[in-house]
Amino acid sequence: MRISELAAEADVSIATIKFYLREGLLPEGERSSATQATYRADHLERLRLIRALIGSGVSISQARSVLDAIDRPPTNAYDLLGTAHAATMTRTADAVDTTEAEKLVRRLGSADGRCDDVVLGAIARALGQIEEAGFQVADDVMTAYLDAMRRIARAEIAGVPTDSTEAAVKYVVLGTILVEPLLLALRRAAEQIAAAERFGTH
Amino acid sequence: MRISELAAEADVSIATIKFYLREGLLPEGERSSATQATYRADHLERLRLIRALIGSGVSISQARSVLDAIDRPPTNAYDLLGTAHAATMTRTADAVDTTEAEKLVRRLGSADGRCDDVVLGAIARALGQIEEAGFQVADDVMTAYLDAMRRIARAEIAGVPTDSTEAAVKYVVLGTILVEPLLLALRRAAEQIAAAERFGTH
Structure with missing residues (x-):
């Protein structure tokens, strides 16, 4: 055409x-x-x-990295995920203290408290911004966050197709990125429902 | 000073x-x-x-709305949440089909399938982008998303302080917005851990 x-x-x-x-x-x-x-x-x-x-809020240069990963996929599904994550996260030169972030990653289930540095840095920066703003996440709420993300990730990764690399790449890259706006919007809907249950709507 | x-x-x-x-x-x-x-x-x-x-990625004009909500809070915690959400979501003029979004909201636990139109529109647009990209969220993964968001929202809303309006406002507004980058980064860490468990790291 x-x-x-x-x-x-x-x-x-x-x-x-x-x-x-x-x-x-x-x-x-x-x-x-x-x-x-x-x-x-x-x-x-x-x-x-x-x-x-x-x-979905991906920049032109991030989109280029994502499309490159789809066109020239790494051979291992774990590396693929790293590529998808790296393509869509900002690696900053600022040194951040990752002590608290590593504790959270250990609570997520990683025995050695490690995940990709870009992701660890993103957790640390998010924690830093929360603290800067004078906000605190209560421990039971943090536990709910960790449980929820563990369940989500297990369901997602269990579904990675293993019959074709191309299908696996598309699943991992698109599933990571495109689902983010959906999850954030669902959280807000769930908050409104829970608030209506607790406080009423008037 | x-x-x-x-x-x-x-x-x-x-x-x-x-x-x-x-x-x-x-x-x-x-x-x-x-x-x-x-x-x-x-x-x-x-x-x-x-x-x-x-x-946290909030624009100047969104920040102004959030600060206004903190300075001149609505009297009801439910309305507060609506203000916080509206201040930080884009209301577009495009008509979107919200049929599927309403089904998800009903599965989240709202008997009449309703939440704020801005949030419903955001869910519908996120679903539209996923479909546009030729991606599908498997039903068991969607169930995991809904369960996870329901748990998160209940824990969050249970913690809304009721002793002072100012404290409630800060909790709701900041908790909604500042926690988003944390949740997305924790999801990625959890995905890497789950992928390492399923596929190994080499």
Whole structure:
């Protein structure tokens, strides 16, 4: 199909498609003349994926890393997860104290209190911001967070498909990133329901 | 204290403080001369809170709404939660189909399948992006998400302090917003631990 048909099918503007082509997110179509290129169904699929990633708050350069991981996957599902996480988290140069973060990771079930440094740093920074703001997470609430995340992760990882690497990559990368806005919105809905139960709505 | 001392105490630049003053996030200090103002301990506390909000990905205008809610709180804890949620979620003009989102809210425990429209819209949009990307959340994983969020919300709402409105406001507003980066980082750590358990690390 032509670029105009691709745009109509994916419901995006031609200018947006040209931007993704320039940024290397979408592969070039096959040249059919000096001024025209032909796009296939897999271009449309890739375009929808790019839209979904950007719509989930992933930056252009993070989207590029994610698409690279899908195109050139690591061989092990554990490394894959690391790639997906690294592509979508900010690695900062600031040294942060990770003592409390390591304690939480141990409570999550890691015997040696270790996970990827990017993730450990993200936990430490999140704890730092909570403390900075003068807020405290009560211990029973923290326990609920850890239990909840452990259950979620086990259900998610149990579902990683093992029949094809491509399927595993898509599952891990997209499941990590695209589900985040859903989880945060579900938490807010659950909070409203729990607040209505405790305080009434008037 | 002077603005330079406030900057040193909070570890931010004087330019940043002036920006927050111009944006109305930080109240003006008391004028002590034509060119100097004096700041108190509550300015420092407010400044730390602003830093924590901005650091959690809250925009300047969202931070203003959150601070307004803290300064002029609604009387009911349920309305408070709505204010905190509305201040930090994007209300879009796009009509979205909320049928699936309402089903999830009912599974969360709301008899009439209702929560605030902003939250319902956010769930619907998150589901739409997942579908757009060609990804599916398996039903047992979705059940794990709903169970986890229900547990988290009950623990959080059970802890809302009822002795002072100000304490309740701070708890609800800050607990909602500041905990989000922590939860997402804990989920990633839990995923890495679960992946290591299932696939090994080599």
